[in-house]
Structures are given as C-alpha cells and as structure tokens.
Amino acid sequence: MRVCCLTVDAGVIKPFRWIAAILLGLSVCACEGPQRSNSLQDVLDAGVLRVGTNYGLTTYYNGASGPEGFEYELAAGFAEYLGVRLEVMPFYNLSDLFPQLERNHLDLIAAGITATEQRQSQFNFGPAYQAVSQKLVFKQGNERPRSTDDLTGSLSVVAGSSHAETLRTLRDAGATMNWQETDEKDAEELLQLVVDGELDYTIADSNILAVLRRRHPDLSIGFTVHEAQGIAWALNKKRDDALLAALIEYFGLIQNDGRLAALEDKYFGHVRQFNYVDTRAFIKAAQTTLPTYKNLFVQYAGDLDWRLLAAMSYQESHWDPRAKSPTGVRGMMMLTLATARDMGIRSRLDAEQSIQGGANYFRQLLTRIPARIPEPDRTWFAMAAYNVGLGHLEDARVLTERQGGNPDLWVDVKKRLPQLRQKRFYKTTRYGYARGDEAVIYVDNIRRYYDTLVWLDSQDPALLDELTPPSDNTQQTD
16 A cells, blocks of 8 residues: 555544554545545444454353353443543344445454455455454264264254355365254254254354353264364455554553453463363253252351352362361361351351351452452452462562562463462562462362353352252260
8 A cells, every 4th residue: 555645633643542543544635546444433432342242152142240251241342442432333143244344334243253265355354362262062972073074963053154165165175965044043052953852063263162061061072174264353344454453452452461361361261171060060060969058058148159269169079068178177168166156157068067167258258359449350369368368479470470460360370379389489489489370270269150140040040049058966076
C-alpha cells in the first residue's frame, strides 16, 4: 500500500498507540481511489462497539450476575480499551453471523471461530488467541472409530461451521462418508445427542470438549479430524484496517500483561486434564452422597458459594466425615488439629463441626489474601493456601515476582508453586520446602468439581436436595 497522505486526529490516538493511528490516517487517504468505510472512526464516533457472537458455554450467556463467557470478557476488554460501550449481538446460528458482518451490521465477530483458509479468503482475522483441534466424538462403550473409514453410523455437525468445511475437504480428497449439517442444534446440543445415544458421532473443538466432558464423561474421542488451528475474531475485509490494527495492539497488550493468560486459565486452565473414572465417580457421589450433607454446606457457607465449599470437601475427603490422612488431617474438610482448635472445633470427625470449621478457616484465608487481587484469582489463592499454607503460597508469589511474573495472577503463581519442591528455589524462600505441585492439582480439581456441581444444580436442583445427615452419637473429640 502506497502512503500518499496522512491525517490523524490526536484525540483518536489517545485510546491506543501509533499503529492504529497510522492506519487510521491511511484510511482517509483520498488519492488512492475510492475510500473504504472507516470502521474504527465509525466505532469511535458512535461510542459503541457492535460485537456479534453466538450463545454458548464459552462464548456468551447470561449468568447469575450478568453476561458471562470467554468471548464476552475479551470483547468487553477491547471495548474498554477503545473507550466505547460494548453492544453484544448474540445469534443462535453461526451461519447468520457472517452475512451480518458483510452488511456492516457488526463491527466484528467474537464467537470462538476457527480462522480457516476459506474464511480468511473472505474476512480479515485478528491475532489467534487460542489453538484448537477438531475431534471426532462418540459415546463411551461403543466401538471406537479410528479413521473416517470406521464411521458406520450417523454423523451431524453445525451448518456453516469449520467442522462442515473440514468434512467437505476430506470428501474432496477421496474420503467416503455421509453427514448431516444442521442449523437447529448447536455444538453442545449435538454432543448431548451423542450422550443420549440419539447420534453416533459429531465433531467438536478440543476446548469445548474439554469443558463438556466434566459434565458428560461418556463423551469419548475417536480421532483427530483436523490438527490445531487458530481461533480469532473476524472483521469485514472491505472496511479499513484501522480497527484490525487496534485489535492487534489490544491482544498484544493483554498478552504481555498476563490478562489473556489469566482469562484463558479461568475458562479452560483447569479442564485440560480429563479423568474418566474420577469424573464418573464424582457425578455419582454428587447424586447419592452429597444430598446427605448439602444442608450443612448451605448453612455454613455464609457469603461463600455452598457448591464451592462442597467441591473443596470432596477433594479433601470424598465427603467422608471419618476420613483420615497419615499426615494427621481428618474429617470432611481435613482439618489439622491446630486449625480445628483455632476454629473452636471439638471433633474433626463430626461432619457438621468439620464443615463449619473448614468454612470459617477458608473465609479467614480469603481475608488474608491481598485486597488488590480480584476474583476469581483471590479464591484460587485462598484454596492453595488451604492446601499448602499461607506462608508457602507467599513464597511462591515471591518467586513469581523475582522471575518477572505477576504475583497477583494465579496463572503465573501456579507455575512457580511446583518450584517449592526444588532445592535451588526453596532454599531462597522463607518457609522452605513444600509440595507446591500438589496445591496446583488441588485447586484445579476443586474448580472442575465446582463446575460440575454448578451444572448439576442448574439442570435439576432436586438431584442435590438435602437429606437429614446421619447423627453422630459417638462423642468423637479428635
């Protein structure tokens, strides 16, 4: 592109830096021929960023406290970066999004979409912020397909999706297969059909599948249909490049300051590892054992989420009030004797006292985490402290700062906690050796259990209805 003139409004440069400003200047250059619509200036003039997305667990949905979702939070950050208001325009069908972008009814699409070659020929894409592969999914217990030649049943994918594009490419390359494309179901619904035995196969992105397998452990992977591809936001190719430049700078900024990693960890960091047996066992326990103690978790949670407290208890004891550890911790919340005394607990083996003591101790830890640390990191730090101790957590935060990380971001500190096992690191800390890697596993497990409990509770709260807890007449004093 030849630069023939440059006009930049100083007020426009203020929200972002020189790259966007230069491209904004190029967009109003009149000597190159017909002008393209100035998408960035339109956004700034209107004071509104119109973002198209679709409803989904990781994209956008209305939660208990308002709009939520990985894509929503990224988009909200970009709107704030530009100094404008975010207007989310959710669609039910992926195929409806792209025509709206072409007609300039949207400024960009943020819907967890794959930047395939075909799409890149039609649209501009911002920086890739995730890499996902496409997995052929079937139900556990059925015969596992290991290639397209093994597909003997019904296969359905979302119309207009990258999965449909991949299937057409495979067919053109000589693969023999039949499939259906639907606008009536989204990816999550197709996976549910597989679980219910109403559909033999579907294709899912690896990140979505990782989240949903915590709810449906019977979702199994047959083979990888397409290797990892970048997920990115789409923009209208016929409009100027200034908005794209601002987008590039925004993602560069949040990648450098750790916000992107923290957000990715919030939604996906704890679900990368999947254990079929553990997930099945937890769901069964949630439906059979948890109802006995639910009223106690609700009673003593106070301002905490009772489901979080219950998830912690399962990680600690599998909801066994008489659980014992060789290290001396005992009961539903696995309290040490010293902690139990501090909390005024006489019997660690009494379910009610243990839950009360554990809730109070966890609440106390939360108050000791620096106030500047926002949620949910504040909670993850308190959980880690519950497991490894506040002193060792602080050691890991010190190591994080020494190594150039952010001691207030869980995603950075969790990388340093395992270093507390290594002499070259722990000999420089105040509290010395600790099994910091176990604290990371501890927090990740609780987050997975919590996600599953929230889902079970939302689907059918009656499944978790409280029963009368068994009385304990043994007068345990330990």
